[in-house]
Amino acid sequence: METFDAYKKQVVDTAQSLTRKGYLMATGGNLSVRLPGGNAFAITPSNFDYFKMTLQDVCVLDFNLNVLEGALKPSVESAMHAAIYQARADVNAVVHTHQVYASALALINSPIPTLFDEQARFLGRAVDIIPYAPSGTNFLAKTIAKHVKNHNNAFIMKNHGALIFGHDMERAEHNVEILEKSSLAYLLALCSDKPISKIPLAVREIAFAKLRKDQKKVEQGIMETGGE
Ligand SMILES: [Zn+2]
Numbered sequence: 460m461e462t463f464d465a466y467k468k469q470v471v472d473t474a475q476s477l478t479r480k481g482y483l484m485a486t487g488g489n490l491s492v493r494l495p496g497g498n499a500f501a502i503t504p505s506n507f508d509y510f511k512m513t514l515q516d517v518c519v520l521d522f523n524l525n526v527l528e529g530a531l532k533p534s535v536e537s538a539m540h541a542a543i544y545q546a547r548a549d550v551n552a553v554v555h556t557h558q559v560y561a562s563a564l565a566l567i568n569s570p571i572p573t574l575f576d577e578q579a580r581f582l583g584r585a586v587d588i589i590p591y592a593p594s595g596t597n598f599l600a601k602t603i604a605k606h607v608k609n610h611n612n613a614f615i616m617k618n619h620g621a622l623i624f625g626h627d628m629e630r631a632e633h634n635v636e637i638l639e640k641s642s643l644a645y646l647l648a649l650c651s652d653k654p655i656s657k658i659p660l661a662v663r664e665i666a667f668a669k670l671r672k673d674q675k676k677v678e679q680g681i682m683e684t685g686g687e
Contacts, residue, residue, distance in 0.1 A: 463528065466492050466501045467517040469628040473554070474509040482558045482635050483509060488620065489534035492628050493544055493551040498522055502540055504531035535595035542604040543624070549674035550612075550624040552631035557620040560642035561586075565615045571645050572657045578641050579658065579666035581634055583611030586641065591617040610671060613638045626677040 469492050477483045477490070486509070491502035499521045503509070507516060518529035522541045526533065534540070540553050564571065564586075571586035573579045578586075589606045592599035603622065606614065612634055614622040623638055625631030648655045657663075676682035 463494055463501055463519055464514055466494055467514040467519075469552075470501050470503060470517045471509075471512050471514060473628050473632050474503055474512060477554070477556065477632065477635060478509045480636075482556045482639065484557060488554070488556040489536050489540070490554040490628075490631075491534075491537075491540045491552070494519065497544075497548075499527060500540060500544060502534050502537055504529070505534050507531065536599075538595075538597055538600040539603050542600040543607055543622075546604040546607055547610075547624065549610075549626060549677040550607075551677065552625045552628040554623045554625075554631045554635055555616075555620060556623070556635060558635065558639050558642075560639050560646055561615050561621040562619075563646055564588075564642055565617050565619060565621075568617065569645070569649070570615070571641055572655075573663045574641055574645060574648075574655070574657060575637075576658060576662060576666055577637055579663045580669055581630070581637055582613040582641070583609070583670060584663060584667050585611065586613050586615055586638065587611065588615045588617050589622070591619065594619070610674060612670070626673060626682060 474490055486506050489503045491500045493500050501517050501519050504516050504518055516531055518533035519527040520533055520537055522545055524537055536555055543553050568588055570588050589603055592602045612624040616622055623631055623634045625634055
């Protein structure tokens with residue numbers, strides 16, 4: 460019985476949509492969604508063309524990375540996804556991209572301060588830089604798990620790319636777009652050499668409090684996560 464088809468479909472549809480929009484390139488990046496019961500996730504296979512991907516190609520893993528469904532090799536970053544789900548009970552979808560503007564900030568080691576209301580509301584207080592660790596290693600998974608505990612929903616991975624969360628896949632996809640818009644605006648502002656204004660601290664805290672309220676609802680199982 461293919462009980463997880465609705466979730467696998469979210470993985471396929473979102474991977475294709477993000478590729479079409481230019482956030483995923485070729486086979487780069489990976490994405491996953493937490494499955495009902497909370498202790499397993501559906502993730503993109505390793506090195507596989509997103510436009511050729513079908514539901515059968517999506518891998519289902521537990522948090523020890525045992526393959527529960529799927530014949531293909533799971534993403535090399537599966538340990539990172541498992542570590543995030545274990546560190547953040549409010550996160551039900553994880554997207555890792557090599558999106559260009561956020562990646563540019565990774566190269567100049569510039570975290571994004573709170574520039575826009577929607578950024579604070581959905582991505583958190585700031586977009587921090589997670590220190591470099593080689594792809595696919597346990598060291599990377601551990602480094603990431605440590606840094607994501609601040610409740611923010613978007614991070615830049617030094618010399619690598621971006622990491623975006625949502626309480627469901629639709630929110631995660633929207634958050635990818637908010638991150639890229641914020642990254643581009645910030646890069647352009649940096650180029651001007653003029654002082655960069657941030658939103659008022661009080662506004663940031665009100666927006667972040669709304670995000671935290673949503674996250675607590677998800678943790679308690681009150682908020683719909685769009686699984687079916
Ligand atoms: Zn990557």
